[in-house]
Amino acid sequence: MTLANVLLVDDERPFVETMSKRLRKxxxxxxxxxxxxxxxxxxETSNQVEVVVLDVKMPGMDGIETxxxxxxxxxxxxxxxxxxxxxxESAIEGMxxxxxxxxxxxxxxxxxxxxxxxxxxxxxxxxxKIIEARIKEITARRA
Amino acid sequence: MDTNMINTAFINTSPYYxxxxxxxxxxxxxxxxxxxxxxxxxxxxxxxxxxxxxxxxHLGELVQKHKQNIDNFLQEKLNDIMFLADAFSYSQLSDExxxxxxxxxxxxxxxxxxxxLGVVEDSGRQVAYAxxxxxxxxxxxxxxxxxxxxxxxxxxxxxxxxxxxxPHFIIAARNRFAEKPWILRATIDFVSFxxxxxxxxxxxxxxxYILNKAGRFQTKPLVEFSPQKGCYGHFFSCEEPAVxxxxxxxRQDESRRKSIYVTALLKNDDWLLVYKQVSADAFSDLRNxxxxxxxxxxVGGLAIIAMAFWMSKRMVERIxxxxxxxxxxxxxxxxxxxxxxxxELAAGISHExxxxxxxxxxxxxxxxxxxxxxxxxxxxxxxxxxxxxxxINTQGKRCKExxxxxxxxxxxxxxxxxxxxxxxxxxxxxxxxxxxxxxxxVEIETQLSPNLPEVEASVSEMQQVFLNLxxxxxxxxxxxxxxIKINSYPDNGNVHIQLADxxxxxxxxxxxxxxxxxxTTKPVGKGTGLGLSICYGIIKKMGGEIHVKSxxxxxxxxxxxxxxxxxxxxxxxxxxxxxxxENDTVKKGDAP
Numbered sequence: 001m002t003l004a005n006v007l008l009v010d011d012e013r014p015f016v017e018t019m020s021k022r023l024r025k026x027x028x029x030x031x032x033x034x035x036x037x038x039x040x041x042x043x044e045t046s047n048q049v050e051v052v053v054l055d056v057k058m059p060g061m062d063g064i065e066t067x068x069x070x071x072x073x074x075x076x077x078x079x080x081x082x083x084x085x086x087x088x089e090s091a092i093e094g095m096x097x098x099x100x101x102x103x104x105x106x107x108x109x110x111x112x113x114x115x116x117x118x119x120x121x122x123x124x125x126x127x128x129k130i131i132e133a134r135i136k137e138i139t140a141r142r143a
Numbered sequence: 144m145d146t147n148m149i150n151t152a153f154i155n156t157s158p159y160y161x162x163x164x165x166x167x168x169x170x171x172x173x174x175x176x177x178x179x180x181x182x183x184x185x186x187x188x189x190x191x192x193x194x195x196x197x198x199x200x201h202l203g204e205l206v207q208k209h210k211q212n213i214d215n216f217l218q219e220k221l222n223d224i225m226f227l228a229d230a231f232s233y234s235q236l237s238d239e240x241x242x243x244x245x246x247x248x249x250x251x252x253x254x255x256x257x258x259x260l261g262v263v264e265d266s267g268r269q270v271a272y273a274x275x276x277x278x279x280x281x282x283x284x285x286x287x288x289x290x291x292x293x294x295x296x297x298x299x300x301x302x303x304x305x306x307x308x309x310p311h312f313i314i315a316a317r318n319r320f321a322e323k324p325w326i327l328r329a330t331i332d333f334v335s336f337x338x339x340x341x342x343x344x345x346x347x348x349x350x351x352y353i354l355n356k357a358g359r360f361q362t363k364p365l366v367e368f369s370p371q372k373g374c375y376g377h378f379f380s381c382e383e384p385a386v387x388x389x390x391x392x393x394r395q396d397e398s399r400r401k402s403i404y405v406t407a408l409l410k411n412d413d414w415l416l417v418y419k420q421v422s423a424d425a426f427s428d429l430r431n432x433x434x435x436x437x438x439x440x441x442v443g444g445l446a447i448i449a450m451a452f453w454m455s456k457r458m459v460e461r462i463x464x465x466x467x468x469x470x471x472x473x474x475x476x477x478x479x480x481x482x483x484x485x486x487e488l489a490a491g492i493s494h495e496x497x498x499x500x501x502x503x504x505x506x507x508x509x510x511x512x513x514x515x516x517x518x519x520x521x522x523x524x525x526x527x528x529x530x531x532x533x534x535i536n537t538q539g540k541r542c543k544e545x546x547x548x549x550x551x552x553x554x555x556x557x558x559x560x561x562x563x564x565x566x567x568x569x570x571x572x573x574x575x576x577x578x579x580x581x582x583x584x585v586e587i588e589t590q591l592s593p594n595l596p597e598v599e600a601s602v603s604e605m606q607q608v609f610l611n612l613x614x615x616x617x618x619x620x621x622x623x624x625x626x627i628k629i630n631s632y633p634d635n636g637n638v639h640i641q642l643a644d645x646x647x648x649x650x651x652x653x654x655x656x657x658x659x660x661x662x663t664t665k666p667v668g669k670g671t672g673l674g675l676s677i678c679y680g681i682i683k684k685m686g687g688e689i690h691v692k693s694x695x696x697x698x699x700x701x702x703x704x705x706x707x708x709x710x711x712x713x714x715x716x717x718x719x720x721x722x723x724x725e726n727d728t729v730k731k732g733d734a735p
Contacts, residue, residue: 012498012501012502014502014506015498015501015502015505018502018505018506018508018509019505021509021512022505022508022509022512025512057494104543104547105497105498105500105501105543106497106500106501106502106503106504106505106539106540106543107501109508
């Protein structure tokens with residue numbers, strides 16, 4: 001099992017490409033999307049993604065909208081906001097809407113890795129809890 | 144006052160304000176003078192007319208009364224004589240003793256008016272005489288009066304000297320005896336007749352006299368002068384309409400003074416009663432009133448003119464002051480607008496730059512990653528590669544910091560306002576800067592008033608403001624070290640914080656620009672030029688003021704004034720002036 005399975009969403013293709021390469025090199029599965037719609041479509045087809053790293057400012061469906069949609073449809077997937085905005089407002093909004101954390105562009109790779117790891121850990125923990133709960137439920141039923 | 148001097152000088156030099164003053168003076172003068180002139184003129188005119196009427200009426204009445212008096216006097220005497228002539232026969236009257244008795248009786252009844260009596264036969268010889276003069280047997284055949292008297296029933300002569308050599312006139316009544324006319328004549332005392340007109344005296348120059356048709360005096364005039372025929376001739380002709388027999392004209396007299404002539408015809412139009420008075424004398428009341436009016440008019444006019452000048456000057460001064468204030472306000476608005484639009488621009492730039500920088504940093508990171516691989520690790524320039532990549536990374540981070548600052552200039556970081564104690568914040572910021580200050584040999588002193596009211600502001604923004612100011616001061620004093628004093632004190636509901644350093648000061652030429660964005664005097668790469676404009680924007684946004692005083696080689700003092708409640712600065716007597724870039728003579732030399 002890889003360290004994490006990350007979906008990178010940003011309209012800046014070179015950024016996504018390089019970032020993907022760097023993350024892969026650090027033993028992380030990366031798939032990428034260049035818009036909110038793409039990202040949602042990809043999430044629809046693949047259930048591997050654990051963490052979405054999402055740029056706030058994108059043409060079309062922007063980061064915040066995409067975040068809302070992801071939280072609605074895939075509540076277990078963690079989202080890390082990536083922002084060129086230094087505005088606390090957008091970060092706060094993202095956090096309110098259930099983002100795991102936010103990072104400023106350009107971001108330090110170590111920092112990003114740290115956040116991704118934390119997010120994955122949380123996600124996996126939550127999944128475990130759910131599985132546990134299910135097991136309990138099933139065992140309770142059987143008992 | 145200083146501002147007044149400036150204003151006055153300003154008004155005196157600016158053609159716009161001079162024209163304005165002139166216009167106002169003119170309007171005030173015209174508006175004030177027009178009704179004054181109209182009212183004064185109309186009243187004076189009416190007064191003059193009615194006064195003339197009054198004087199004319201008065202004089203007319205006077206003259207008419209005297210005309211009647213004189214006519215009555217003459218008629219009375221004539222009647223007396225006629226009575227004598229009719230009542231007694233020629234033979235009776237020819238008797239001198241009888242005649243004497245009659246004279247005595249007349250004088251007893253009528254006073255000394257009758258001087259003498261005489262009976263003259265048609266040959267002109269005086270048959271009988273009673274009186275003080277020795278005129279018995281006098282012959283009047285050649286006398287003018289006798290000729291006239293023979294022709295009519297009664298006759299009153301003009302005044303003449305006659306045989307006795309004294310001015311007198313004669314009243315004669317004709318009668319017939321034995322188909323021959325005879326005449327009873329009486330001499331009237333000139334003095335008593337003269338009194339009738341001599342008593343008419345008004346003012347200094349008003350007097351009356353009587354003229355005959357030849358223009359000779361029939362009375363003794365008060366002032367001796369020779370009446371010219373031409374001057375009075377027209378009074379005898381009846382071309383001009385006379386009111387109740389009285390005619391009033393104004394003309395120049397013998398000595399060329401304008402005079403009033405009031406005339407009435409006497410004695411069957413033979414004589415002319417003239418009352419003459421110099422106009423100036425007759426209308427002296429009017430003249431006095433006019434003089435008073437003129438004096439009041441001049442004094443009032445001068446007062447109005449002085450007032451107009453004074454008031455216009457005051458008004459224009461006020462207008463000029465208001466204009467100046469408006470101009471200052473406009474500049475402030477422009478300044479604020481400039482900062483705002485620059486903020487928008489900065490936000491846009493930082494967004495656009497962040498992405499490429501992020502990519503560049505990522506690419507550098509990728510290269511770094513690749514360098515980890517075995518074959519490249521042995522490259523002899525590996526260290527140089529790594530150094531260059533590190534440099535790219537560092538510069539990328541610098542870019543990020545710049546864009547961050549730009550953004551905070553445009554949209555503040557946590558900009559929500561709380562009520563908090565500014566003293567605590569200052570203490571925190573000073574503690575933060577303490578390490579740096581120690582290296583720069585700078586001493587930071589705080590003198591904080593313990594009972595400050597809380598201010599409503601964003602804590603992070605205020606931290607930024609004080610950090611910026613302290614950092615600027617530290618930068619400025621980097622070479623020599625020095626001392627920073629921070630005071631806080633309340634004043635009239637506002638809170639003031641003063642941050643004074645004894646650094647190199649700000650040259651005058653930089654003064655007006657220190658709050659402008661991107662203005663810096665620091666070496667390239669050391670400062671963004673945004674620090675002070677961010678401070679300015681933050682303080683302005685929360686309704687406060689920031690201003691600066693600086694003297695080269697003495698130091699720089701920033702003063703921040705913050706509102707405590709309601710978000711508005713309360714005006715104070717020594718409140719700092721609003722517009723920092725304009726305000727002071729010399730400002731801080733270190734960069735924003």
